[in-house]
Amino acid sequence: MRMNVLKIIICLVLMASCSKGQEADTNKRQEKIQLTVNSLNSVENFEKENDLVLDYELYEKIEVDLNYDGIIDTIRLLKLKDWGDPGDFHKVEILTNDSKYELSNIDGWIHHNWKIKQQCCSLYDSSIKLLKIGKNASVLLIEGYPYASDPPILSVITINSKKGIKLIMNDNKYLFEVSDIDKDLIPEIKFGNSKDEILTQEFNL
C-alpha cells in the first residue's frame, strides 16, 4: 500500500515537471521580438516635395542566386548622381526571376565595413551583407548613414522563394553579431541601441 502511494507521488511529480517544461517552451515562443519597420524618407517623396527629378548612377552590382533556384539574381545599388549630401547609395533594386523590388532612401545607406562577430550563413559581403536562411531564402542587411548620436538605420530585407521580397526591419539599431545558436541553419542576429541592450532575433520566415 505504502509502495502504491509512493508510485502515485512520483507520477504526480513527473507530470508537474513535464507541464512546467511545456509552459517554458510556450514562453520561449512568445518571446519573439517584434521588429520595427519605420518608413524611410524615400527619394520619390523628396522629388515630389521639391518638384524635381533626380538621376542615379550605378554604385555596385551583385549577382548571386538569392532564392536557390539555380538562376542567378541581381542586386543593384544606385547612387544619386551629383549629390552632395551623405550616403554611398540611395536605392536598392532586387531582381529575381519572379520578383522585382526596390527601396529608396534620400538619407543614404553606406558602404559598411562590417566588423561584427559572424559564425554562419554568409552568402556575400561587400558594402552590403547577405545571409543564407534555411534552404530557400536570403536576407539582405544594409546600414544607413549615421546622423547625430543615434545608431544608424539598419534595414533588413528578406528574399524568399515562396513569399517574395519584403522589408522586415528598418530601425535605428547597431548590428553586433550573426550566428546560428540553435544550429537549425537559420541565423540569429544580435542587435540593439548599445552593447548593454542587445536583442536576439531569429529570421522566422
Ligand SMILES: [Ca+2]
Ligand atoms: Ca535565383
Ligand SMILES: [Ca+2]
Ligand atoms: Ca538558428
